[in-house]
Amino acid sequence: MRILAIESSCDESAAAYLEVKGGRVACFEHLVATQAIHAKYGGVVPEVAAREHSTTLPLVLAGLAKKITGDEDGVALGRKVDVVAVTRGPGLVTSLKVGVDTARALAAAWNKKVVGVNHIDGHVRAAWLPGAPLEFALKNSRGVFPALVLVVSGGHTELLLMRDEARYTLLGATRDDAAGEAFDKAAKLMDLGYPGGPAISRLAAEGDATAFPFPRPMISDPHFDFSFSGLKTAVRYFLQREREKLSDPQFVRDAAASIEQAIVDVLVVKTVRAAEIMRVKTVILAGGVAANVKLRRALGAELAARLPGIRYAEPPLQYCTDNAAMIAMAGYFAARRDKFDKWQKMEADPGWELGR
Ligand code: KG4
Ligand code: ZN
Numbered sequence: 001m002r003i004l005a006i007e008s009s010c011d012e013s014a015a016a017y018l019e020v021k022g023g024r025v026a027c028f029e030h031l032v033a034t035q036a037i038h039a040k041y042g043g044v045v046p047e048v049a050a051r052e053h054s055t056t057l058p059l060v061l062a063g064l065a066k067k068i069t070g071d072e073d074g075v076a077l078g079r080k081v082d083v084v085a086v087t088r089g090p091g092l093v094t095s096l097k098v099g100v101d102t103a104r105a106l107a108a109a110w111n112k113k114v115v116g117v118n119h120i121d122g123h124v125r126a127a128w129l130p131g132a133p134l135e136f137a138l139k140n141s142r143g144v145f146p147a148l149v150l151v152v153s154g155g156h157t158e159l160l161l162m163r164d165e166a167r168y169t170l171l172g173a174t175r176d177d178a179a180g181e182a183f184d185k186a187a188k189l190m191d192l193g194y195p196g197g198p199a200i201s202r203l204a205a206e207g208d209a210t211a212f213p214f215p216r217p218m219i220s221d222p223h224f225d226f227s228f229s230g231l232k233t234a235v236r237y238f239l240q241r242e243r244e245k246l247s248d249p250q251f252v253r254d255a256a257a258s259i260e261q262a263i264v265d266v267l268v269v270k271t272v273r274a275a276e277i278m279r280v281k282t283v284i285l286a287g288g289v290a291a292n293v294k295l296r297r298a299l300g301a302e303l304a305a306r307l308p309g310i311r312y313a314e315p316p317l318q319y320c321t322d323n324a325a326m327i328a329m330a331g332y333f334a335a336r337r338d339k340f341d342k343w344q345k346m347e348a349d350p351g352w353e354l355g356r
Pocket of ligand 2: 119123153154287288321322
């Protein structure tokens with residue numbers, strides 16, 4: 001099966017091509033264009049994002065066509081494709097619509113099947129991409145399920161149970177801010193720019209994570225929900241109190257490391273506890289915050305120490321933040337179960353949540 005995938009749910013215009021033959025990925029290319037303009041506003045402005053997608057996405061698709069066929073021409077690319085996959089939700093409605101309408105047009109013009117993909121399902125399927133831990137479980141998923149997924153992105157923080165390849169059950173979610181949002185808001189308070197996660201983790205690498213005791217909300221609660229807004233408030237008061245120290249680079253590094261540690265501790269403790277209670281075989285880390293090195297290491301180490309025998313599937317770094325490779329993989333899983341949409345009717349669904 002040969003899949004062309006499109007992702008435009010937030011501020012990345014991305015396209016990918018994935019060919020699966022005999023249960024193995026035979027050919028694979030992807031391109032991502034990140035909209036730099038939002039750094040100027042300190043966050044994503046929906047209308048600006050949609051306008052950028054409508055300019056950039058056709059160029060990204062032409063670039064991908066050139067990589068696959070040697071030609072920017074869409075006709076040549078269309079001959080190579082069986083299925084068009086696209087992120088249908090969740091995300092910003094105007095951004096999603098640019099991708100969805102592009103996919104509908106391509107499916108109609110090429111006379112191909114189309115499949116609308118859930119963006120979070122895409123993040124999860126990054127664990128099956130080439131070079132990822134579940135790469136060889138594409139054909140035979142014996143020993144993978146039940147699996148627990150920790151989704152950590154700019155808009156989501158949740159624990160999902162996958163009983164099998166297709167079924168998600170929501171175990172818990174954030175009651176306020178997402179983990180990525182906590183990173184982004186803390187970074188904003190420290191004037192570190194947008195997106196804040198990469199900036200905080202860069203500084204944190206040279207900081208003392210035990211310097212300041214920030215709160216770890218809900219870490220000991222038996223349920224699987226999260227809350228990060230209290231941490232943001234604690235960081236705000238802390239920075240108001242210590243404002244004059246912000247000019248000291250080591251103070252900033254120590255604050256960044258302490259904030260990062262607080263977020264990572266909550267995520268790791270609650271995930272390991274859920275994995276133990278749900279008796280899963282695999283723990284999958286998914287979403288933009290999965291690029292955080294401290295989280296990757298801490299979760300891997302804690303699982304190995306507390307629950308040896310559980311498989312830990314962290315996505316390769318380049319597929320953590322938004323991309324279309326993961327959407328292509330999710331499209332493959334949906335298409336092999338015949339979950340197609342009709343291009344005449346397919347619509348963006350900004351509120352589409354998994355497992356609820
Ligand atoms: O999945 P993603 O690319 O977009 C959404 O679907 O939301 O996630 C973006 C989030 C942002 O909040 C960003 O700050 C965070 O992922 N992020 C990180 C790192 N890289 C990206 N957070 C912590 N450490 C990182 N290295
Ligand atoms: Zn995402």
